Amino acid sequence: ARWRRLSTAAPAWHLGAAVAFDIDGVLVRGAGTLDEGRRALRMLGGDNRLGRRIPFVLLTNGGGVSEAAKAADLSARLGVPISAQQVVLAHSPMQALAAQYARKHVLVVGGIGRRCADIARSYGFGNVSTPDDVVAAHPTAWPFMAPPERPAHSRDYARDPFHAVMVFHDSFDFGRDLQIVTDVLRSRDATAGGAPSNRQSVPLYLSNADLVFSNEYPHPRFGQGAYHVCLHAMWDGLTGGAPLAHTRFGKPFRVQYDYAERLLDQLALDAAPTTDVSQLRARRRIYAVGDNPAADIAGANGAGWTSVLVRTGVFAGGPGANDPVHPAAMVVDHVADAVQWIIESEL
Numbered sequence: 001a002r003w004r005r006l007s008t009a010a011p012a013w014h015l016g017a018a019v020a021f022d023i024d025g026v027l028v029r030g031a032g033t034l035d036e037g038r039r040a041l042r043m044l045g046g047d048n049r050l051g052r053r054i055p056f057v058l059l060t061n062g063g064g065v066s067e068a069a070k071a072a073d074l075s076a077r078l079g080v081p082i083s084a085q086q087v088v089l090a091h092s093p094m095q096a097l098a099a100q101y102a103r104k105h106v107l108v109v110g111g112i113g114r115r116c117a118d119i120a121r122s123y124g125f126g127n128v129s130t131p132d133d134v135v136a137a138h139p140t141a142w143p144f145m146a147p148p149e150r151p152a153h154s155r156d157y158a159r160d161p162f163h164a165v166m167v168f169h170d171s172f173d174f175g176r177d178l179q180i181v182t183d184v185l186r187s188r189d190a191t192a193g194g195a196p197s198n199r200q201s202v203p204l205y206l207s208n209a210d211l212v213f214s215n216e217y218p219h220p221r222f223g224q225g226a227y228h229v230c231l232h233a234m235w236d237g238l239t240g241g242a243p244l245a246h247t248r249f250g251k252p253f254r255v256q257y258d259y260a261e262r263l264l265d266q267l268a269l270d271a272a273p274t275t276d277v278s279q280l281r282a283r284r285r286i287y288a289v290g291d292n293p294a295a296d297i298a299g300a301n302g303a304g305w306t307s308v309l310v311r312t313g314v315f316a317g318g319p320g321a322n323d324p325v326h327p328a329a330m331v332v333d334h335v336a337d338a339v340q341w342i343i344e345s346e347l
C-alpha cells in the first residue's frame with residue numbers, strides 16, 4: 001500500500017461491483033449522522049484492501065427535497081463528494097410521468113409547504129397544485145386548522161379538474177391530505193369540489209410504500225405507507241369497497257432498481273468512457289445495503305442484487321437473526337461492516 005500513500009492520483013475504479021446505500025437507518029438517523037456511514041463511504045473511495053474505488057448510489061424512499069439538495073446535505077454530513085446523479089429519491093423515477101402530464105393539472109401531495117410542487121415543476125410538470133393550495137382557496141374544505149398564513153389562493157378548485165394525484169412524500173398533515181385526496185378521487189368531474197361518486201376519477205401515483213422508517217427516535221416512525229393505509233381505509237369506508245387503482249414507485253418496486261441501475265451505468269461511463277454497458281451489466285455485482293427488510297431487502301433480492309441487512313434501523317433482529325420473510329444475503333451490525341464484507345467478497 002506504500003505507493004498509494006505516496007501517489008496523489010485518485011485510486012483506480014473497480015467497476016465489477018457497485019453499491020446502493022439506503023439512507024435512513026443506514027447512513028443517518030434523522031438529524032444524526034452515523035460514524036459507520038462516514039467510514040463506509042471513505043472505504044468505498046479507495047481506502048480498502050482492493051485499493052480501488054467502487055461506484056455507489058444512494059437509494060432512498062425519502063424525498064421532499066431535490067436530488068441536488070439531498071446530495072449536498074449528505075456530502076457535507078458524510079464528508080465525501082456525492083453528486084445529484086448518485087441520488088435516487090422515492091419520487092425521482094416519477095420524472096418519467098412528466099411528458100404525459102406536462103400541461104395537465106396534477107395534485108402533488110406531501111412534504112413541507114410548496115417544496116414538492118417545486119420539485120414536480122423541475123421534473124417538467126407544468127400545472128401543479130397541492131392540498132395546501134386547495135385549502136387556501138376553500139378554507140372550509142378542511143375546517144380543522146387555522147387558514148394558511150398567506151394570501152388566499154384565487155384559483156377556483158371547484159371548477160378546475162385534476163388529471164392525476166401524485167403522492168411525492170410523507171404527508172405532513174394526514175387529516176387534510178386524506179380529505180382533499182379523497183375529494184378529488186371521488187369527484188364526478190375530478191375537481192376538488194365536485195359531487196362525489198364511488199368511481200375513481202383520475203390515476204393515483206404513490207412514491208414510497210414504507211409503513212415505517214427509522215429516525216433518531218428509539219422505535220420506527222410512520223412513513224408514507226401509513227398514509228396509503230389510511231387513504232385506502234377512507235376510500236373503502238366512503239365507497240363501500242370500490243376498487244382504488246394505483247401505481248407505485250419507490251423500493252421495493254422494480255422501477256426504482258431499473259432507475260438506479262441506469263445511474264450506475266452512467267457513473268461507470270464517467271469513470272471509463274469506453275465501457276460497454278451491456279457487458280458491464282452482465283458481470284457487475286450490485287450490492288444493496290439497507291435496514292428495512294420489506295423495502296430494501298425485498299427489492300434488492302427481486303432485482304437480483306446482493307442484499308446486506310444492517311441492525312442500525314428498522315430491522316431489530318439480534319445476532320444470528322435474519323428476516324424470515326425477506327432474508328438478506330448477509331446480516332451485519334452496521335454499514336461499515338457491510339462495506340467490509342463487500343470488499344472481502346470482491347478481493
Ligand code: G3P
Pocket residue numbers: 022023024025059060061062063170208210212213214223224292
Ligand atoms: O421517509 C423516508 C423513509 O420512508 C425511508 O428512507 O432512506 O430508509 O429508504 P430510507
Ligand code: MG
Pocket residue numbers: 022023024025026213214290291292313
Ligand atoms: Mg432505511
